[in-house]
Structure formats: C-alpha cells, structure tokens
Amino acid sequence: MLNLNKKTLRFYDEIDLFKPAYVDETNQYRYYEESQIDEIKEIIRLKNIGISLEQIKIITNKMNGASLETIYQERLFEIDESLKLLTKQKELIINEQRCTTRENDDENDCIVDKGYFIEQGNVYYRNIHCEMDQLNRFMSEFYENVKGKTLRSGHILKMSLADDAKDICEIFAYTDEDEKDESVRIQEKEMCIKVACNKVEQRENGYKSLFDYAEKSKTIIHNTYEKYNMKDGQMHLEIICSIA
Template identity: 75%
Template sequence: MYSIGKFSIMLNLNRKTLRFYDEIDLFKPAYVDETNQYRYYEESQIEAIREIIRLKNIGISLEQIKKIRNKMNNASLATVYQERLNEIEVALKQLTKQKELIISEQRQATGERVDENNWVVDKGDFIERGNVYYRDVNCEMEQLNSFLSAFYENAGGKTLHGGHLLKMSLADDTKDICEIFAYIGDHEKDENVRIQEKERCIKVTCNQMSQKGNGYKSLFDYAEKNSLRILNTYEKYNMNDGRMNLEIICSIA
C-alpha cells in the first residue's frame, strides 16, 4: 500500500485534493488507520484516480464524474468526450485548451498505452556531504515559484553550486515541500547554513515533467521490492541541451 504522501506525489496531486475526494465519496482510500486516521491506497486504485483526473481536466464537474463512474466503460467515455467537445465548440476561443485535452484522450482511448514501467534506477551517494544554504518552507508545489524567488533573494551574494534541491515531504499532515537548499563554499557562514551529511540513495531521471508521477512510482516500488526504507525524498531540476529534466532522489536505509 502507498501512504497518502506517496500516492499524491506519484499522481502529482495535492493531498488536500485526495482528502476532499474522500470526504465527498468520489474516491476513497483502500484503508484508514483507526489510530491516527492516516489514509492508504492500493496500486489497483491508480487507474481509477487517473480517470477522474482526466475527466476533471476536460472540464467535467466532480458531481458529473460521480454520476458516470458507476457505469464507466469505453462506450460511455466516448459519449462523455463527444458531449463535452460539442460544448467546447460553442465557446471555442475560451475552451481551446480543454478541446485539445479531449481530442488527446479520445485518441488514447482507442490506442495502446505506453509502457510506463521501463525505468532505470541508479544507486549511489547522490546527496553529498557539504555546507548548504537552506530555507524551511513547508509549501505546496503550486506555491513553489514565490518561495524560490525568496530563496535566491535571501541568498544574496552567496555562491551556490549545482542549483537548488527540493526536500519533499511524504507525511500525511504536511505540505509537499519542506525545505529548499543548495551547496555553497566551505568558507561561507550564515544562520541558514548547515552541514548536509552524505546519504545513500536511489535515483531516476525524468526527461519530461509528465513522467514525474511514474518516476516516483518506480522508486517506491523498487524500494519495496528490495526491502529498502525510504528516509528522505528530493527533487533536482536540471537544464540539458535547452530542455528541463528532473532527478528524483530517495535516500535509503
């Protein structure tokens, strides 16, 4: 089973969204721990929540999704897509983006899904020992840009090496990101400078941001299969030949 933290980050969903879907009986967790009310989800639920996300992304209301989920099949999905496409044609200028999403989903409904399990998991000391400049943030992913701007502004004239890393949170009762940090020179001192210890890690690289959720899933599944305990989770964004890629790093024990 996956905790709500792991499940939300695999699906690129806010934890508040999953809790809300539970409250309105749209998408329930497989198990709720009676002692602490933590939610847990099974792998078999992934496609169901993805279908909800797809329908929501094309403009279907949550109330409508609840009504059609009970009779979900390829024929009913095709009808839903076509009806929404007709609505979009009425207000084409405002709804162009949703129209493209529907057309994309219609093509996928009759085609083959891409195999999402062919991931290379690397092992190594990807979190190195050294001085880092850090800021505690406790923010959601959609708030990241403003926190990053403040991070670099507060860093002032410090020399940051290798770009920043995001320390993610998988706990049930926290927000997505708990810390931003970057390595600096050994001579630089500040109240927001600490020593980062070396951590043994597993890592995958996503060449497209749309691969992020599957990248997390591959690491979580690899750790479980090999009896590894995940300690911390990090994201590092890099520019490669003018394109952004993402390294997802999990320290392990």
C-alpha cells in the same frame, strides 16, 4: 553455361557490348563460339563489381586508351562515398531507434540507480512548507536572499512523506560558504536510490519506479528530494530517495 538469359544477351548485342559470332538469317537465332566465353566472363566480372556497362564497353573495346586501373580507382572512390553515406544513414536510424526506445522506457519504467547522490557539504537552505503549486513564490525568495553567495549546484527540493504535511519542506543548494552563516547548514552524505526523468511530466512514473524498487528490495526510504536542472533548453528532473 553462364546462367545468362536470352533477354540479357539480346540487350548486350543491341548496345554493341557482346555480339554473337553470327546470326542465322532465316530465324535470327544468335550463335556464340567457345572462344567468346572468356570475353563474357570478363563482362560479368566487371559488372559484378559495379562497373557500368558503358565503362565495360570502353574497357573491352580498348577505346580512348582506357586504363583499367583508372576505372578501378574511380569505382573504389564511388564505393567509399557510398559507404560514408550508408554509415551516416545507419547512425541516423540507430539514433532514432535509441530515442524511440528511451522515450518508451521513460513513459513506462525509469532506471533506478543506487549511490551517494546526496553529497556531504555546506548548503544554503530555506525551510518552507508549501504545496507544489505554491513553489514559485518561495523559489523567488530563495534566490533573492542568496546575497552574493556562490552556489555550486542547482536547487534541490526536500519533500515530505508525511500524510499530514505539505509537499515541500526545504529548498537547498550546495555552496562554498561556511556554516557561520545562519542560512548555511551542513548536509551529510546519504546513500540513495535515484531515477532521472528527461521530462518533468514523467515525475509520477519516476516516483512509482522508486517506491516499487524499495518495496521489492525491502528498502526503507527516509527522505525524498527533487533536483532540477536545465539541459538543452528543457527542464530535467532527478528524483532521489535516501535509504537505510
């Protein structure tokens, strides 16, 4: 009637939770009476809400003046604690999945954004013509010659797209200084497309994403910039292309 198997009923009998009305002495068959149905239903109900068999014994035997309300409150507390733990575990899994997805995306395609990523303003600059592997020497000179100027941004490299030119043609950073200083010029704002690389090693994929986007959208690229900044102890790169 209640879909309980013989093994469960035998176990309940052994632990003195729910005993048969009588046992046949000859064959040891257990017999139950109709009046016991409500009792076993209550045991099943309590078990379904997660109350332990030991606590159910206390409730059904009315031992130690056990309060059902107290046991309910204890069970609700246990459920709340379990929910907190499960929620935390769920968040950890979701965050791990996001990180894995982001890493996979970074290794393949970068997301291309469009906007005025090169802003209007005064910039402290230095013209250079060097390959990427020669950059460190020019970077040192760039910062050594700042001479008390306040820079409002990290350095940005202006790259050359000409086949016969060096990789880098200028280093600049935004500043509050005015253009009276010969090392300061006005930078006009430029409509751009941009990709963000969480690792410098993704530079090649970043360029590929930008040029693929430009080709598909029939967009002309004018200038190319690389903007570097340190985040969480790791160097991040933004590749920016000004467009028509």
